[in-house]
Amino acid sequence: MSEKETRTYDVVVIGAGPVGENVADRTSAAGLSTVIVESELVGGECSYWACEPSKALLRPALLYREAARFPGVGSAVTGRLDVPAVLKHRDRMVADWNDRDQVDWLDSAQVDLIRGHGRLAGPRQVTVHTPEGGAVRLAARHAVAVCTGTSAALPPLPGxxxxxxxxxxxxxxxxxxxxxxxxxxxxxxxxxxxxxxxxxxxxxxxxxxxxxxxxxxxxxxxxxxxxxxxxxxxxxxxxxxxxxxxxxxxxxxxxxxxxxxxxxxxxxxxxxxxGRAPRTADLGIETVGLTPGRWLDTDDTFTVTAVDGAWLYAVGDVNHRALLTHQGKYQARIAGAVIATRARGATLDTGKWGPHAGTADLEAVPQVVFTDPEIAAVGLTTEDAARTGRVVDVVDYDIGRVAGAIQHDPGYRGRARVLIDPQRGVIVGATFAGAGVAELLHSATIAITGEVPIDRLWHAVPAFPTISEVWLRLLETYRDQQNSAAPGEAG
Structure with a gap:
């Protein structure tokens, strides 16, 4: 096939980071011919310059600090971190910036790969400028998914x-x-x-x-x-x-x-x-009536709202809904299902928590900050509630009073907070700060997305002695708050 010919696929995905890979995987698994375009390494920012390498650098630092504070262990922790070993571990976690395994995975998923810079060239049209100086023209029968993510936003600093x-x-x-x-x-x-x-x-x-x-x-x-x-x-x-x-x-x-x-x-x-800026400046979006350099606004199906025809999708950070890799992958799973359903001519189910709606972007975005101490949060914060006028009951507990936390570190410093909707009796926000709290986050996410009633959570028994016992302490604290607020009732 000559470079002047147009290659037609059901779906064209621009950007082969985790988000683009997940869109392509879902559409290919649904029987739609899919091609993915990538100008750098397959696996994207998260795999090589963000999530993976940063956590590889942070884990030794956090482990060292925890060990240095622990009785009987701290005296054995001498000297500084072995920097060359830490950096070698980081390099191993990013596969030495080699994407061979990721390319092999695309092949196993029956997704074609074209290396080069992809730009929209009109409705359902993409032109890829290859590293060799050539150009490949692509046409999409059903969808073009923009999964180009973000880049660092630099301030206007003199010098x-x-x-x-x-x-x-x-x-x-x-x-x-x-x-x-x-x-x-x-x-x-x-x-x-x-x-x-x-x-x-x-x-x-x-x-x-x-x-x-x-x-x-x-x-x-x-x-x-x-x-x-x-x-x-x-x-x-x-x-x-x-x-x-x-x-x-x-x-x-x-x-x-x-x-x-x-x-x-x-x-x-x-x-x-x-901060971060969307990678849309050189994406050709002006050819479909959009403004280069701006975020791509979508509805809850991740269809770009300013473009007619329900063929252009923006998935992941580029839509500015939730700038997190795991949330982008969630969006990709939904967008892939949307594209496949529309390709079959079937009706979408876009109701709240439906298979074709990104409800979690609005209700339950989980995030971990890998610092000392860790921060794990999902749903509303107290500032969110105040800004939006949501009425919530705030429940706090010192995690360091939990037996499992003391086992983890006798000097444990941490705190848990949940926000409860008093009308519905469900949790709408949770934040944990302390060592090891990342592993508490998914239970909070399930409680929020499942809208689990507080009365039912009493029957979710935490194992002893674990930090997860803080859930029981939060429920007890909330019960005591409710009792003290009810006139005439026994405490």
């Missing part, structure tokens, strides 16, 4: 072109530990990388325009993380930002930073963790 700053990619892929690392930002990337690189030997300064870390989680959880970062030696500077940056002289002279409060400091590397 940025000379600084050569780190983004999340450089921060997770670096081969050497900087002696001094400055981080601009207060979100997940900022705090996780501060945790990891400080443990590996860097002197870290975190600079945040905000007044606290992690503005989207409960304040008590963010405060615990800030406390531990300070204890570890990270300098936190809140309420300011960088106004100028310059990499003066040779590479050993570092980056000279000027802050809004007049402070000057020098770092060997500057990590900009100031």
């Amino acid at each position: 940025l072109d000379t600084v050569r700053p780190w983004t999340s990619r450089e921060a997770t892929a670096a081969g050497d530990v900087p002696r001094r690392l400055a981080i601009l930002g207060a979100g997940v990337v900022a705090v996780e990388m501060a945790t990891a690189w400080q443990a590996l030997g860097a002197r870290v300064t975190l600079i945040a325009r905000e007044s606290r870390l992690l503005g989207r989680v409960e304040a008590f959880a963010a405060d615990l993380v800030a406390e531990r970062l300070r204890e570890a030696g990270v300098e936190l500077r809140f309420g300011t930002t960088i106004t100028a940056a310059e990499r003066a002289g040779g590479p050993d002279d570092g980056v000279h930073l000027t802050l809004a409060d007049g402070t000057r400091l020098v770092a060997d590397e500057l990590l900009l963790a100031t």
